[in-house]
Amino acid sequence: MPDTHTPQKNHLLAALSAEVQERIFPFLELAPMPLGKVLYESGAAEHHVYFPTDSIISLLYVMENGASAETAVVGDEGMVGIALFMGGESTTSRALVQSAGFAYRLPGKRFKDEVSRHGDLLFLMLRYSQALITQMAQTAVCNRHHSIDQQLCRWLLLSLDRLSVNQLVMTQELIANMLGVRREGVTDAAGRLQKEGVIEYHRGRITVLDRAKLEQLSCECYAVVKAETDRLLPRVQPGSVQ
Amino acid sequence: MPDTHTPQKNHLLAALSAEVQERIFPFLELAPMPLGKVLYESGAAEHHVYFPTDSIISLLYVMENGASAETAVVGDEGMVGIALFMGGESTTSRALVQSAGFAYRLPGKRFKDEVSRHGDLLFLMLRYSQALITQMAQTAVCNRHHSIDQQLCRWLLLSLDRLSVNQLVMTQELIANMLGVRREGVTDAAGRLQKEGVIEYHRGRITVLDRAKLEQLSCECYAVVKAETDRLLPRVQPGSVQ
DNA sequence: TTGAGTCTGTACGCTATCGAACAGATGACT
């Protein structure tokens, strides 16, 4: 229901000053984000930037043999397409819709123009970029040191934070692709969580029943990323960049 | 031998326009980088930025239990301290000297002033940041999918690219800390490489004998990071930002 | 209602890596 969408649902857009909002908002286009849609392909020039509202976008790297691993996830707290203002125009990642919903998109050229015109906008983008960097670094650490069980908890929490409901539409196969593990590994881990009463799994629908337990079972990586994101991008009064 | 050091040995400093060089270089201080020195600690404010010449700096995350994993490595192609212009002032990583040498350092405040004054400088920093992001993302992928053998090859190549000689001063214990694996795992992998005649290991000194073979045995991750870094930061005529 | 397709659960052997313990080799220092 696009009617209920407003640009302010995206935290970055909401944080912009009235002046920047006035210049940018007229060019925003509300775009549906169906599950599985590919926004960017590795190495391809990015023509738009995307500000998710209720959708979740995965940044993942696809190896030569087709296996993949998620390096970061983007929801209403962020944006997809930082390569545009970073100057690289493309990245080695694929951006994939992980949870269906909507996002506002803006032509890349206009975005770049506005970034170079407004210091505020640039500084906000930079802080967000740092939060994204933290997430990638932590993903690397997590991939090295933590069990699938812990990583599943982390991943569920990251997704949950970007949704307004406690239910995810997501098959175990897809989660496995994100985490870069086998589907069976996810089945095992999810089975254990279900037995503990933390989640309820039902054919592509996960309902989180006990978020506190989930945080407790997760590795430290979730908390580190959350704390750093909150530090770098505190929720501000809509319409100001604080 | 600091006499032979010039700021231009760092590629980023070399790429700056004459104007920016004139403003910045007087404030650069050549600082020794002894093995094991900690430049930044996780969460602590960063007071200087560092431009390595012949030293190599590891960015690594240290977990609550003390185990660690490297997320990126910085040499003469880059700088340490991007959080300063990103606006976060600190990061969740520790910056540690991985290979002794020198670096030019600049007070953080001055760096920030110059970045805000010169668009060129900012754009260069942004492109470098994107290269760093690529490296972190690829580290995450590599940690998930590749064997210790492959990762050791990748790591040796990344180090080699940042040194002017084909010898690294580095114990297996330290490499293990960087890769986030056991020391014995590194011993095994290095033993195999030695048997193949690719490297020669001798009490904290690794000599690379056959770089081509090393590249062949490495996973794709090294090539991906190298290609993207070269794309984002092509070697330019010293003194221009192209 | 029935069948096809999709999703989840389970089993099995295999391998890489871990954790712990220890032995030998080397180089630095006295």
Place this chain on the structure above:
DNA sequence: AGTCATCTGTTCGATAGCGTACAGACTCAA
């Protein structure tokens, strides 16, 4: 020359995750 700390090599059992295979359960559409 002898001592000691450090570095490297090796072993052993334990285990997490992989690859493969397949069965049952659910959904949707014909």
